[in-house]
Amino acid sequence: MRNNAISDTERKEVKLTYKQLLSVCQPMMEDGDIELIRKALKITSLNDGEIARNGAGELKIKEALEVALIVVRELGLSRVAVVGALLYDAVLDGTITEAEVEKSFGKQVAIITRGLVKVGELYSKNTSIKNENFRKLLLTFAEDIRVVLLIIANRLRTMRSLALYNEEDQQRISSEVGYLYAPMAHRLGLYNIKSEMEDLVMKFTNRDMYSFIARKLNETKRARDKYIKEFIEPLEHQLGQQGLKFEIKGRTKTIHSIFNKLKKQNTEFENVYDLFAIRVILDSDLSKEKAECWQVYSVVTDKYQPNPSRLRDWISVPKSNGYESLHTTVLGPDKKWVEVQIRTERMNEVAEKGLAAHWKYKGHKGEKGMDEWLSNVREILENPELNAVDFIDDFKLDLYDEEVFVFTPKGDLRRLKKGATVLDFAFEIHSEVGKKCVGGKVNNKNVSIRYALKNGDHVDIQTASNQEPKQDWLNVVVTSKAKSKLKQALRDIEYKEAEIGREMLVRRLKNWKYDLNDQLLNQLVKYFAYKTVQDFMRAIAIDKIDFSRIKDFIIQSEKKDEDNVELDKERSAENFITTNDSLPDDDVLMIDKSLTNVDYKLAKCCNPIFGDDIFGFVAAMGGIKIHRKTCPNAVDMKTKFGYRIVKAQWTSGADVSYQATLKITGVDDIGIVTNISQVISKEMKVKIRSMSIDSHEGIFEGNMTVFVDNTKSLSILIKKIKNVKGVYSVSRVGS
Incomplete structure (x- = not known):
């Protein structure tokens, strides 16, 4: 299709999406807004006079409208963000300048588009997430949260249409979304978006397993729906009698979460019992929310036996991203464990729309937790020494873990990751307190910095002026804030030591009538097997390297031929x-x-x-x-x-054997391993390199390494082994 040609189908799709956008935006519209939307769409639709299309060949105007719909429907953002979403591509393409945006659409839209331009500059360099530029992306996020919400909306829309892209782009975009944006959506409380992103990432990076689980869910849907109906009916009757306004529904868990359960439990699909959760959503006044949620809990646990260890109360103290809900696991019909989630309509909207819903309910206690978290993110990001990958890794570590709640000596409540220690708490109070921490008093008892905090602990930190951070403290702390502050403090100490080492080396070389230059320094670092110049200089400062060895190296180097003086440099x-x-x-x-x-x-x-x-x-x-x-x-x-x-x-695989490892499970029966071995070695003429078998409760599980010529012969081999009587499953290890 020519760039300037628009098909009838495309024209209809654009008109339909445009009408949908106007419809959902109607409640927030002000005078002149429709004209602004039309103006933004006109700018987005063209690029240098031609119809603008994205990398998948879609109309950019259609893409912009669909992103704007996500911004309103799924993020609940305002008209300003909608106009920003419509201008997203035009701003990144340079079709319109920041000054023109401010003049035509106002200052607030210009602030958002300024952030989008910064992000666009980072992506134009085609850099990896390891690059320092991605730290700048996170800084942009900390400046205006709407910028990253627009990026998340854009990435979600891209993932939904990823089938239109080539395979290389599918892998690149999926990797980035799975690594950075799905965890970020989770941290912002956007559970629906996070779940959809994870499922779509799996669809394009592990398609076979995705299709397998989707097929299994479809096959078991009728039985699952019947069970949910049987579970819900008595609860609906009882709650109705108590005069509560409510809705109960069953929600099947995501394919990605089921896959994680299969891996974690190392089991087959049929053995995963919690494929769904029951959700009770109450229509409650704000003042009655807590009481009515506990009222529902009482009805559920009167009808079905609860598991006390699985009670999660995020109503009394919400999660740090504002999530509020009451979770319990009960024994339902047929002795099956069922997860039940109890929340109000307000809590449910917050869970689905994250930050945007917090703004809608400004002043509610859940908002405070999110503000504290954003403040913490900004504080960490403002550290110029921060490594972007360290931050993202630490950031992700905190996502899926439970939390522990403790009190300061003044009675203030603090929330930390479960497993947090006294040292984590010290860094939570202030980085200087953390660096000088020598221990603490928990419930008036002296404890070490390694003490793991428990819910309800009253903690008083003990410090000493001569205390300095230690490298092994990194094994003590578990929160991202403490790790970040501790790494920064250790880097500061190492930098000071390295400067002392440099001064010592320069002074000693001067006595020997030598100058310190880059060539000599690189040779010394390599000869003494240090990774960096700073590590080498530190070693000098703390007397790990004797100066006599340095002098011997220089003298020996001078005796060599000039061509061999410079040591081989590691190739980048x-x-x-x-x-x-x-x-x-x-x-x-x-x-x-x-x-x-x-x-x-x-x-x-x-x-x-x-x-x-x-x-x-x-x-x-x-x-x-x-x-x-x-x-x-x-x-x-x-x-x-x-x-x-x-x-x-x-290009060729002839006359070459390759090593492949197969994981095999089946009935632990006499002769089954022999039968499998015969199929491999005698029937298929395949050489076995190694074999390890383990059995438990009548089931055997083994790893078998074989030599094969290609994937075709491996597929035939797997099929043959599956046909052996008693074999449950055969899969290739390392997928």
Whole structure:
């Protein structure tokens, strides 16, 4: 289709989406708003006089309208954010300037678009998340939360239409959304968006398992619906008699969460009992919310036996992202455990729309927790020494964990991650208190910095002026704030020590009539096997390196031939890729048994074999590791070290055997292992490298490593083993 041509179908879709947007925006519309929306759409629809389309070939005006719909329907944001969403692509493309935005649409829209421009600049550099630029992205997020909400809306819409993109873009976008934006949506309380993102990421990165679980859910839907109806009916009758206004519904858990359960419990789909949850949503006045939620809890636990250890009260003290709900697990019909969630309509809206709902209910106690968290994010991000990946990793660690609530000596309530220690609490109070902490008093008893806090503890921190942070404290703290502040303090100490070491080295070299230059310094760092110059300088300061050894090295180096003076420098990923003549013009590494001029190895974490979709990863010490695209480490490598990824494909697999490991489960019956071995070695003529078998309660589970020629022969082998009587499942390890 030509760029300027719009099909009748596209025209109808745009008109329909436009009408939907006007309809949902009607309650918040002010005079002149429709004209502003039309003006924004006109700007978005064209680029240099041509109809603007995105990377998947879709009309940008359609994309902008759908993002704006998400902004209103699923995030509950205001008219200002809607106009910002409509201008999203036009701003990033440079079709309209910030000054023009402010003049035509107002200052608030200009503030949002300024943040979008910053984000666009980062993405235009095609950088990986490991790059420092992604810290700037997070800083942009801390400046105006609406910017990141618009980005989340845009990424959600992109994920919904990801099938239109090529495979490489699908993998890149999925990795980024799974690594950064789904956790961020979770932290902002956007549970529906987070869940949909995770499911869609899995759909494009682990399609086989996604399809398997989706098929199983569809097959069991009728039985599940029948059970839910049987569970709900007596509760509806009892709650109706008590005069409560309510709605009860069953909610099937997401494919991604079910997949996590299968992995965590190491079990089959049929053995996962909690595939759904029952949700009771009350229509309550604000003043009666808490009492009526507990009233429902009483009715549920009178009818069904509760599991006391599974009670979660996030009504009395909401989660740090504002989430409020009462959760319990009860024994339903047929002795099956069922999770029940109890909340009001307001709580449910907060759970689904996160921050936007907090603004709607400004002043409610849930808002305070979110404000504290955002303040904490800004405080961490303002640290110029912060490493972006460390922050994101710490940030993600706090997401899915439960919390513990403790009190300061003045009686103020503090919320920390479950497992937090006295040292975590000290850093929560203030970074200086954390750095000087020597222990604490918990409930008037002396405890060490390692003491794990419990709900209701009263904590008083003890400090000493001569105390300094220690490296092993990183094993004591668990909260992201404490980790970040502690790493910063340790870096400050190391920097000061390194400066002392540099002064000592310069002074000693001067006595020997030498100058300290970059060439000599790099040689010394490499010779003494330190990772960085700072580590080397610190070693000098703390007497780990004797100056006599440094002098001996310099004297020996001077005796060598000039060509051999400079030690081999470690090759960077960029140098390796761009200077290696063996790579073809399109930068695809062709893997062949005759390839001798490139140092490559097959990665042991996923054991690729001929026929697998593969990529190359440039190792830090040189050489290339070949991984399967479904490797468990693929997402981390692509998001953190995107610049070290090399496209790769097989050209020939003849006369080469590849190693593959199979996980096999089945009935622990006499002779079954022998039958499997015979199929492999005699019937298929496949060589077995190793075998390990473990059995428990009549079920055996084993790993078997074999040598095969390609994926086709492996598939045939798996099929043959599955046909052995008593075998439950066969899967390849490392997917």
